[in-house]
Amino acid sequence: MLQIQNLNKTYTPKVIPVKDISLTVGDREFLTLLGPSGCGKSTALRLIAGLETPTHGRIIINEEDVTHKQPGDRNIAMVFQSYALYPHMSVYENLCSGLKLKKLPLEEMKQRVAEVSQVLGLDDLMHRRPAQLSGGQRQRVAVGRALVRRPSVFLLDEPLSNLDALLRERVRADLKQLFATQNAPVVYVTHDQTEAMTLSTKVAVLNDGYVQQLGKPEDIYNKPANIFVAGFVGSPQMNLLTLPCSDRSALLGDFKIPLSETLATLPSHIVLGIRPEHIQLARPDDTHTIRGRISLVENLGMHYLVSVRVQNQRSEILTLRVLLPSDRSGNSEEINLTLPPQHTHWFDVDTGNSLH
Incomplete structure (x- = not known):
């Protein structure tokens, strides 16, 4: 379980991207942070990951306070918008990179990589480097690198935004099936409401650093809490x-x-x-x-x-x-x-x- 309690991030008195956010994401729950550019969703994700330090508030993973722990000590896995693959490494080496840092035995590394490779259809790509892959293939490798770690929490920062419309639709369906089988909370950041509605079990709509509404996708759509949520969610616009x-x-x-x-x-x-x-x-x-x-x-x-x-x-x-x-x-x-x-x-x- 991931718990965020009264999370706040202040850079200057006029720049406060995250304001008193409290959320709970349970086992197998898929929470999407949805909102326009500058609403604070990516900053909130970076706070959970440990890439930023909160000004106030607590981050608790499996009942352990990790607010001031380093990213490598939080047992989280993050998928970035830019994929963040090592260009000089093969697909196999990219998948293994996090496991080598954890000093896992070689046989266990091979087993984990083989399992994820089969699920994501990467078997024929294992010896290629990122420059030899399409955008969709790079995205699958980035997701695979997160999966092999078997983390306590998955974090995804707009992972589909660099894909074209048809490929985005296909990868979105793959992600929904894939994360439905994972025994860990998922926090997904996007400004695309279609992704939020189709992937999530819960959606938190953010604006100006605040959670405007938290609920099931159908409740966000059918029972908007305010004018912002009503106007932001839905296409064509309400x-x-x-x-x-x-x-x-x-x-x-x-x-x-x-x-x-x-x-x-x-x-x-x-x-x-x-x-x-x-x-x-x-x-x-x-x-x-x-x-x-x-x-x-x-x-x-x-x-x-x-x-x-x-x-x-x-x-x-x-x-x-x-x-x-x-x-x-x-x-x-x-x-x-x-x-x-x-x-x-x-x-x-x-x-x-x-x-x-």
Whole structure:
């Protein structure tokens, strides 16, 4: 088990990349630290690895406080974005490099390397050097070097970012199967939400050094804790519109959207969130519909991403982005939409927090 307690890293009073982060990652759990560039996720990983020293907080691995231990004394294995393979060594020598430092017996080293090589399909590459390998092959060697160590914790720092889109998809599937069989916590850093959603058992969304939300991938997607999480997770991005309120309804253009009965007080303004895939074409029997004019159609293959302009009597224009089936086309035409209540999210204008 990996425990992070009130972790903080301060460089200067104005540069604090990690602010009071507390997380627990259990056996066989796959935690992804997800967030934009500069949110503190890579710094948090370096603190766990021992490559940085925390200003405050504790790092505990298997009930042992390793906060001030050297990286080599923590029994962790790290996979870097740049692979960090030794260019003058063969694949076999790269896989053995960490085991030689631990002074393992030769036969045990050979056995561990053989097991990992078979799992990762490296048998035919053992005598090649990194310069003779493709990006995907180098990535497998980097992962293999971590696996042969049999560490207490696996750390991965954006390991797929240097791969092209098709290869990234294949390696991502391989990683999911591979780490499902490992008896150790995994901490994975990425800014790619697809990787976070497909690989993880838990996701921690970071921004400005803080954990904005921690939970299962489906909860992060379906129940965002605040406006940042709602806007960051999901592609196409969630619609987030600040609307005036009146008579227990939010006003989108000249159309009223009933507010949830769970709201204790009625604010003057509220932020509506709804994902493009959840907006539906209105049916004749729908009571709450929104009429707008299509201003842009983007062909995504299976779907069209349609931008719909909604205007009120004061000539204010709001834009909704909607995913429609590919058999629905048209430009500069009017369209009637409905927003299913079960898929609408409401956020506080001032704090950005969810009001559900």
